[in-house]
Structures are given as structure tokens and as C-alpha cells.
Amino acid sequence: MTPSRAPLVLSVLAALVGCDDWAGYEIERPSDEARVILDATPFIQPQKLCADASGLDVPEGAELVNGQLCVWDFFSGTVPEGMAFSDVSSCEPPWTQGPPWFTAPRRVYESPSSLLNDDTWVAEATWVQSQIRASGCSCCHSSSSGSGNTSGFDFDAPGVFTDSMTNSQLIMSGGYNDLHKLFGSFPSGDNHGFAREETLWPSTDPARLKAFFESEFARRAGSQTDIDGSDAAFDALFGQVIAPRSECVSEFEGVGPDGTVYWNGDASVRQILLMEADADTPAFPPNLDRPEGTLWALYVDFEGTPIENGALRIGDVPPGSTQVVPVDGPAPVLQEGVTYSVFATEDIMVGRILNCTFTYTARR
Numbered sequence: 001m002t003p004s005r006a007p008l009v010l011s012v013l014a015a016l017v018g019c020d021d022w023a024g025y026e027i028e029r030p031s032d033e034a035r036v037i038l039d040a041t042p043f044i045q046p047q048k049l050c051a052d053a054s055g056l057d058v059p060e061g062a063e064l065v066n067g068q069l070c071v072w073d074f075f076s077g078t079v080p081e082g083m084a085f086s087d088v089s090s091c092e093p094p095w096t097q098g099p100p101w102f103t104a105p106r107r108v109y110e111s112p113s114s115l116l117n118d119d120t121w122v123a124e125a126t127w128v129q130s131q132i133r134a135s136g137c138s139c140c141h142s143s144s145s146g147s148g149n150t151s152g153f154d155f156d157a158p159g160v161f162t163d164s165m166t167n168s169q170l171i172m173s174g175g176y177n178d179l180h181k182l183f184g185s186f187p188s189g190d191n192h193g194f195a196r197e198e199t200l201w202p203s204t205d206p207a208r209l210k211a212f213f214e215s216e217f218a219r220r221a222g223s224q225t226d227i228d229g230s231d232a233a234f235d236a237l238f239g240q241v242i243a244p245r246s247e248c249v250s251e252f253e254g255v256g257p258d259g260t261v262y263w264n265g266d267a268s269v270r271q272i273l274l275m276e277a278d279a280d281t282p283a284f285p286p287n288l289d290r291p292e293g294t295l296w297a298l299y300v301d302f303e304g305t306p307i308e309n310g311a312l313r314i315g316d317v318p319p320g321s322t323q324v325v326p327v328d329g330p331a332p333v334l335q336e337g338v339t340y341s342v343f344a345t346e347d348i349m350v351g352r353i354l355n356c357t358f359t360y361t362a363r364r
């Protein structure tokens with residue numbers, strides 16, 4: 001046997017004896033440079049990235065603006081179906097927007113390799129892989145993105161790629177728990193046809209994506225315990241977002257007579273909102289971080305210095321930060337006797353440290 005033919009012969013042998021392609025599968029941990037972006041770079045706000053379409057293999061019918069392909073460089077942003085998100089984005093912004101840690105993907109379930117001879121299954125699985133590859137999620141969950149950070153599970157794992165996912169992750173993916181919507185989404189008309197209201201992963205055909213994950217869950221005889229596991233994960237993420245807001249306690253939490261914002265502890269913050277008392281608790285960008293009833297919102301830019309406890313009054317816009325509500329015009333003047341709510345986080349989507357109501361008084 002010549003050396004050049006060896007891999008082919010080996011893979012045929014492997015298929016015959018039912019060996020899996022997982023032998024030797026290993027995902028490397030992210031480099032030190034990648035770690036700086038993942039761990040030490042604050043959240044980069046959603047922004048549109050435009051690239052000259054002539055240098056890209058853009059599918060016919062994709063929306064272009066003056067010959068440019070424009071995409072949201074964001075974890076839930078997507079490129080046109082058939083392309084890879086990493087064709088356009090460096091993945092660095094999405095890396096600042098998701099869980100930063102590395103868990104090496106591995107095989108957590110053993111499907112029979114005969115599944116790979118089932119043409120219907122292969123067609124659906126290949127389509128699902130290509131859907132995820134088109135999204136910012138691929139920056140951390142598809143090794144073919146070449147991003148250098150694939151964590152938890154891998155949509156490009158060898159053989160039956162879903163073997164890298166737990167049953168709970170399969171049921172989550174199908175959008176079983178409505179709380180997944182709090183992750184936020186772009187309208188499909190502004191995201192190359194990908195919607196994300198029904199399923200956890202953005203998709204051009206949510207019903208088809210949902211059907212794939214539900215049938216994977218059924219094939220593996222997923223149980224109520226797995227569903228409970230997925231619910232518990234969503235509760236941990238969003239339980240506090242849907243819980244009723246409490247009153248700010250004492251003068252150490254809330255907004256003081258001169259408009260200064262206070263919270264407990266030494267943490268510094270990158271997001272502060274003043275809202276009507278009954279506004280929803282902010283969830284995730286791009287559409288749920290400034291709920292209806294937001295009166296004023298200040299975001300510290302990713303390169304700006306976070307705000308220390310007691311250092312800011314409602315309406316202040318320190319250098320390196322941006323007032324995002326109202327976009328134009330001054331902050332509202334606090335009214336005596338009116339109840340408001342105030343919200344602050346250490347960074348967008350993480351470290352909620354203030355979420356309470358207070359009744360404003362200018363008197364000490």
C-alpha cells in the first residue's frame with residue numbers, strides 16, 4: 001500500500017468495523033492572545049461590518065448595499081445562508097459577547113455510525129451545521145470557523161456532530177424553553193433572513209431547525225430529567241430578569257438627592273439605566289437591553305474606564321462613555337415623589353449589581 005492511499009484505506013476500514021472518527025479528535029485551547037479578548041476585553045456593542053462583496057463568495061440573492069455585504073458583527077448576527085460568519089468577521093467582537101471560558105468539546109454520546117449512511121439524516125445535519133456556521137455563534141461553537149476558540153460542543157465535530165452535545169443542549173437548541181428569547185435577536189429582515197425567536201440558534205427556517213433538534217432528542221430517548229436540566233440552566237441565566245424588582249434599600253443603594261447613583265460594594269459598572277418603575281428588567285442586546293420605559297441609559301465604551309460607585313449622577317456623560325437614551329437631548333430631570341427604577345451591570349449581559357425601585361426626593 002502506498003502512503004498516499006493509506007488514509008483512504010484506513011477510513012474505509014474504520015467505517016467497516018464501526019470505529020468512529022473521534023479517535024484523535026482534540027480541540028486546542030485558545031491562545032494567550034485570544035484569551036485577552038475573551039477574558040479581558042469588555043463587551044463590544046453590536047455594529048455593522050461591511051466588506052466589498054467582490055472579494056467574497058456571496059450567494060446569489062444576498063442583500064448588498066452599494067456592492068458591499070453588511071453584517072451585524074455580533075454573536076447573534078449572521079451572514080447570508082451558505083457563507084461562513086468567519087468569512088467576514090474576525091470573531092473578536094462576538095468573543096466579547098459570550099461566555100469566555102474554554103471547555104474542550106468531547107464526545108458525550110455515542111450514536112451508531114450507521115446513522116451516517118442515512119441520507120435524510122445527513123442532509124438535515126449538514127444543513128443545520130451550515131446554519132450555525134453562518135452565525136456569530138460559530139465563533140465559539142464551530143471548529144471549521146478557524147477562530148481558535150471552540151468551547152463546550154462543536155457543530156463540526158467528526159461523524160455525528162450532535163454526539164458532542166448533551167440531551168439538555170439538544171432540547172435547549174430547539175427553543176423548548178421560551179426564556180431563550182431573552183438572549184435577544186435582530187429582526188430577520190435585518191439579519192440576512194435569519195430569525196431567532198423560535199429557536200436558540202438563528203435560522204432561515206426555524207421550523208426545520210427545531211424539527212432536527214427535537215428528532216435528535218427523541219432518537220437519543222431524551223427524558224424529563226434532561227428537560228429539567230435545560231430549564232435549570234435558563235433559570236440560572238434569566239431567573240432574576242423575570243423576578244419582580246425590589247425596592248432599593250437605604251441610602252447606599254439607588255439614587256441620592258443630588259442624582260448620584262449608588263450600589264452595594266466596590267464593583268465598577270459599564271451600563272446604567274434609569275427607567276420607569278414598572279419597566280421590564282433589561283435583558284440582552286440588540287433588542288432587549290433598553291426596555292420600553294427606559295428614560296436614560298449610559299453605556300461605557302469597551303475602551304472606556306468603568307464607573308465607580310458614587311462617581312456618577314444621572315445625566316453625566318463621562319469621557320469614554322455614550323448616552324444611548326435619549327439619543328439626542330438631555331437626561332430627564334428627576335421629579336420629587338416619583339418612583340423610578342435603576343439598573344446597573346459590571347458589563348453588558350454580566351454582573352447585574354443594581355436593579356431596584358426608589359422614590360426620588362431632593363430632601364435629605
Ligand code: HEC
Pocket residue numbers: 075076094095096097098099100101102103135136137138139140141151152153168169172173200201202233
Ligand atoms: C464567546 C464565545 C461564545 C459565543 C459567541 C457563543 N457561545 Fe454558547 N457557549 C460558550 C461557552 C464557553 C459555553 C459553555 C461551555 C461549557 O462549559 O460546557 C457555551 C454554552 C452554550 C450552550 C449550552 C448551555 C448549557 O447550559 O449547557 C448553548 C445552548 C449555547 N452556548 C448556545 C449558543 C448560541 C445559540 C450562540 C449564538 C447565538 C452562542 N452560544 C454563542 C461560548 C460562546
